Amino acid sequence: MFNETRTHEITVDTVILTMFDDELKVLLIKRHNEPFKDKWAIPGGYVRMSENLDQAAERVLKEKTGVDNVFLEQLYTFGDPLRHPTSRVITCAYFALVRANDVQVFSDPDVAWHNVNDLPPLAFDHKQIIEYSKKGTRERLEVCPVAYQLLNEKFTLTEMQKAYELIMGKQLDKRNFRKKVLCAEGLIELNEFSKFTSKRPARLYTFDKINLDSLRGHFIMSNKEKVC
């Protein structure tokens, strides 16, 4: 069935996640061409000869959202011979966490955010890739406070808890959550309050970006809270 040659096509596909309307959203693009015409797909593209895989993923992310300098990490490489119906394409999947406000609003109705837990029919193995990225985000959150990547620069603790809850897929106790994050390094309490909430304003916090490298090991979701 296959001609056992040595070359394949290699792409990067990027699962771009953000948070709004109390949902984790993934950016999808509706395909205009075969294969999988009219199905939705995560953004991707061929790896160029002069760039490494991280650079290819950054380029795709920048092209589709206009953002860079955000959390972007290699997830897994998918290489099933039949994942592409007409050619042999191996794809290195990345996942990115971006702030909804940073993304350029696109008027194209064929580029849209979808709830990661309520996906339309997807092209290729992209459903599997998105499922992997949900798991990867959760595992990443267990060792590193990546959830702040989804939040605005200034955020309330309620917003932060919501991000944790969406990624972990479970509700957290408000008092225990605040106790844990308030004693963690890197979180800075501001003397500002959210103005746009309709009820009691909430204190705003921000992250000390300079110390983010040292945060590995902090903000750990406990073993018991792990979704195994």
Place this chain on the structure above:
Amino acid sequence: MFNETRTHEITVDTVILTMFDDELKVLLIKRHNEPFKDKWAIPGGYVRMSENLDQAAERVLKEKTGVDNVFLEQLYTFGDPLRHPTSRVITCAYFALVRANDVQVFSDPDVAWHNVNDLPPLAFDHKQIIEYSKKGTRERLEVCPVAYQLLNEKFTLTEMQKAYELIMGKQLDKRNFRKKVLCAEGLIELNEFSKFTSKRPARLYTFDKINLDSLRGHFIMSNKEKVC
């Protein structure tokens, strides 16, 4: 510098780890051809058109060690344009844990086990790949008792602790270690004792393979013991 075409060569490279002489060992092959002639390299090969990446890694492992049905997991994909000096080769790296006794003894002096912490000059980016695999093995051990993959079918708790210590890169307390593993699921106490030790014989244990799938989440090294 580069012709931005769409095809690259893709290989799998496999970090094969085992344990003997109280050391974690990695299987290396001395290269006979350029590039990197006479440097050591981890076993690898081109991905065939008809196989997926897991199958390619299994094939390479089987060819080099004669073993299959062992722990073998995708690690990371390395795609720096300059990682291969003369062509554009993207490699999907895997890591495997095997029992030293299961591996066919090879008489070829250019195939040898090396201490992972004392490596000879390596070809390509293989030093980086091996470092990644040490980290990957440690992280895997934190959520799953993969260390048993390095042990014989019947093993003593001292041997098991040694495997944990080598992977974690630190010494563990004997009493706390035994307390933790003895109350974990899947470990079966045998009425047999090691005969080849020169002093007091140690009780042998084995793993309940049937229940291994349910072991995720057990045998967790605590957060405090994590090497971050």
Place this chain on the structure above:
DNA sequence: TAAGTTTAGTGTATTATAAACAATTTTAAA
């Protein structure tokens, strides 16, 4: 302007897990 509604914010007691720590037992070898 008072009452009602919504969200923000806070502390303690209990339980579970991890960590520190040393003496005794068993066998083979001398």
Place this chain on the structure above:
DNA sequence: TTTAAAATTGTTTATAATACACTAAACTTA
């Protein structure tokens, strides 16, 4: 039989996780 090496075993302390409910502040509306 004495000695040496490795195996085996429990308790105490410290830390972390969990469960749990009321008050405070601001806006809305009657």
